[in-house]
Amino acid sequence: VTESKTRILIVEDDENIRKTMKNILQQRGYETDTAKTGQEAEQKAKAKIYNLALLDIKLPDMEGTQLLAKLHENTPKMVKIMVTGYPSLENAMEALNQGANAYVTKPVKPAKLLALIKEKLEEQSQAEKMTENKVTDWIKTRARKLDND
């Protein structure tokens, strides 16, 4: 299995946040793409596989939770972190229900966000490993059964 670079999609309508967030993530060695709108994000997510997406809760063309639901449907394994300027319980609950892996409020400390991203990505890779292991186990048992047969 080739170690592909971790890819992150930033969906954010505020240009300054988009740029600076991109810089931060790139400093850390992540491959980063950005999207201004929900639609752009959808298209990009279809064209490429991203390990993680940072989603703003308010987008010019749709609600962040709407985008979240769509992305969750198409790419359930992608880690989705909601970043919101409207901290409310309703928002948080909805985000988590729609499949968000985490929920942070602006302004979030970059270090904290990076730690969160790292943590979630590790969880993701572990989950992948788990599935890989499971698949391997399954294949092994299957092979053994076949051998026995």
Add this chain to the structure above:
Amino acid sequence: LIEVLLQISLTIVGILFAVGSGYMYYKDRDKRKLMFLLSFAFSSVYFLAEIESGLELIQRFNNFFTWSVFPMMWAFSIAVFSSVLKLKNFDKPFKIFLFILAASIFMMIVPLQVNSLQPLLFSSMSFIVIAVSSYLYLTRREFSDIIFLLSVVCFTSGGLGTTFNLGIPFTVFSFTFAYILLALVFMTSRESERGGIASFFALEREFEKTHQELEVSRDQLMRVEYNFKALINVIADPVVIIDHKGCILEVNDKVVELTGFSKEELVGKNFLQIDMLTMKSKAIAMKSLAKRMLGIDVKPYEMEANKKSGETVYLEVNAQKVEYEDKSADLVVFRDITEQKKIQKRLLQSERLVAIGQAATMVGHDLRNPLQAIENAAYVINTELSNLQISQKITETVQAIHSSVDYADNIVKDLQSFASKREPIFREIDINPLVKETFSQVKTPENVETVIELGELPKIEADKDMMKRIFVNLAVNGIQAMKEKGGTLKVSTKKTNGFIEVKFKDTGIGIKKENKAKIFTPFFTTKAQGMGVGLSICKRFAEIHDGSVKVESEEGKGSIFTVKLPIQRNGGVKRD
């Protein structure tokens, strides 16, 4: 013989008149009638003196007959002079008459040879009376005056008739006419309403009538006044009557009830002397009182007053100029609008807060994005620079960006906590770790030492975020109070009777007395920085938990903020 008969009949006429006026006196009890009764009675015998046919008896009593007519002329003169002088009280003239009467009787009894004096006195007085009566008639042109004048003339001519021996018939007719005319004057007096000599006879009766009427109207007035006072006391609003100088004439029970001042403390005093009104209100009240006394209508106005207890009440004042005890006064009706004012104020305040809340939410959100961008930018720069050799200056500068963002973020958070109507989520939590966590979040400057003393606490049901917000705000507050001179922030927790107490004790600048009541009011601040919502949030959040935040403070020495939270919340009911 005929002469004798005429004289006797005239005497009888005189006596009849005396009886007639006696009857009138009996009915009216008027001294005027008494006066004429006496003079009629006296003069009636006068005519007998004319019978000179050698009656020795009459000769012997010549003195008596001569002076008997004297009081009559005096009665005329007293009547006419009283009328001219418009004397209302007849006591003095009557006394004079009695004196004359006594003098006449004296002259009758004492055998002095001064009888020749009588005709002189009689005629001179007659002319004076005629002159005055003529003057009276000419000035007033009253019917009764001319009759009186004629009566006097007839009387005088009768008298002169006897003196100059003009013959018995002349004398008799003169006197008879004089009597009849005088009787006429008496009779017109019955209908007399005004002026004329007739009113002289009628005066007493009129007086009496007027007096009775006065009594009646005084009775009515008293009844009206009584009713007025009763009415004032029945009115549900406080009522004060003040005179044109501002002196309080009357207050009703409601005033006493409202202000706490007793009636004795108010009535008789000028409202300017009483502490009830504030200086400003006194000025307003004085101005409108002056206006009303000038007859200018004043619209209802509002005023601030102090109760005896010092409490402030707001009054709506509605006043009306009235007549009270014959003087123009001001009837002032107050309406206690304190509650109304309070509600209005609260409404205004809450409207203001809602508007602020809405603005805060918007501003809060709009600030979050730029704050995030700044934070990010600073982070990127910091990371880039960390690989290079950079000066201390740059590190410090970048650090300043970070802490400024933190500060701004705190404000935004406060604003949003303030504006948010989020329902608390009650979960069982441990307060002590939360207090510790607070201090890991709050940056303490080097000159501030923190001491944490945690007592053993039971777990309570509370909203963790709200609790944290309370503690952070109180800690930041304490630290800021010691920013200049440094000090110790001591935080302690303990369990008291049914409550958990969290104390934040600082040794900072303290709170000024006059500000103590205001510090929990939203947007009240004495700091150069911040918006003054921090403490108000603490209070609100504590109250959501059925708890409280209290402050003790001494200016210059420091403050203690105590958060009290019930261990068992009881559906919003406070337990002590």
